[in-house]
């Protein structure tokens with residue numbers, strides 16, 4: 455999602471005639487406030503805005519109108535619209551298509567290129583293919599629970615679940631999905647953690663993004679002669695002559711940018727929410743029927759992806775009764791839409807008894823998350839395994855004092871220190 459932030463900034467720069475926003479230390483508050491949160495909740499201003507006008511002009515920034523959509527029906531209308539918007543930032547680099555080394559993956563492509571690439575990827579995410587990953591997912595979770603126990607034993611029973619549970623599980627699952635060799639995973643983990651380490655600064659992050667992407671391009675080239683057991687090998691075996699190493703590397707990279715921080719945040723924040731509701735946490739271990747609704751309600755309630763890929767209007771378009779001018783940027787606020795009381799009776803409350811799977815935490819329409827079912831498999835396996843292994847788990851610091859990410863596109867928490875045995 456750092457790539458998304460960078461791309462948005464660069465696109466705004468291109469539109470604004472060369473003022474370099476990347477040199478700005480902070481994006482101004484009148485543009486970034488919708489990313490603010492209070493613990494699990496969007497700030498109250500989001501709900502107030504939705505009640506007033508679910509589609510509103512946030513700001514005109516360096517000549518570009520930026521709209522914020524906070525209503526559920528309006529969000530679906532924008533996200534499902536195949537023709538009025540573009541998410542393709544590449545023309546604004548002065549280069550386009552496959553020659554562009556900076557951005558790959560589905561999120562930044564429009565139909566028909568998007569349709570072509572997505573068609574190659576979706577068969578890898580059917581329930582049948584994903585079922586083959588289930589034993590590996592269970593093994594990875596058990597391994598991380600062992601590590602959690604071991605680290606805690608060396609630290610008076612206290613351990614940071616972000617480090618031993620929330621981040622490593624989706625990381626290893628994506629390596630397994632792609633079919634990376636065991637010996638390459640450590641190298642990639644080092645590149646990956648630099649890439650997602652917000653403390654190392656923008657330039658270093660961009661460097662790490664480049665290096666980990668180069669690693670994946672090289673891996674795709676290597677698997678062309680020796681296809682591995684995972685997604686990369688499978689696409690090469692079935693469609694090798696239809697896809698370049700660049701495009702395949704972009705798809706593999708998209709699995710990391712789309713699937714790592716998002717799933718890690720859900721595991722970390724979701725655990726914090728569950729520990730605040732001991733009945734639900736215990737239910738994860740003892741009441742299998744409660745798992746799916748609780749996971750769906752956590753997805754809706756947390757909506758960790760705070761804004762969908764920015765949509766740029768290709769023509770004038772009317773949304774929620776407003777005329778959005780050609781060239782404007784439309785930001786769909788997913789937590790805002792997911793708490794819209796016109797759609798969800800629970801609104802701002804966390805209430806698994808009213809859970810639905812048709813929330814917008816995975817987006818909607820043709821850019822909807824390809825990894826949604828994989829993410830669900832991970833969450834439905836990981837929370838119960840945690841609760842079974844550590845039924846007396848408690849937070850080691852109050853939930854209000856955890857270090858939550860400020861203004862990040864994927865909302866999350868820096869660390870989750872817990873006591874394993876109460």
Ligand code: HEM
Pocket residue numbers: 533560561562572628631708709710712713714716717720758759761762763764788814815816817818820821822823824825826828829
């Ligand atoms: C709980 C975990 C996850 C959440 C909350 C999440 C959320 C999202 C959302 C909201 C979008 C759509 C953005 C938009 O329409 O603008 C998206 C797209 C995407 N996600 Fe996920 N995601 C998760 C896990 C994953 C996983 C595990 C993978 C792959 C391994 C993945 C891969 C992708 C890709 C490739 C896209 C782009 C799809 C396209 O543009 O057609 N995601 N995700």
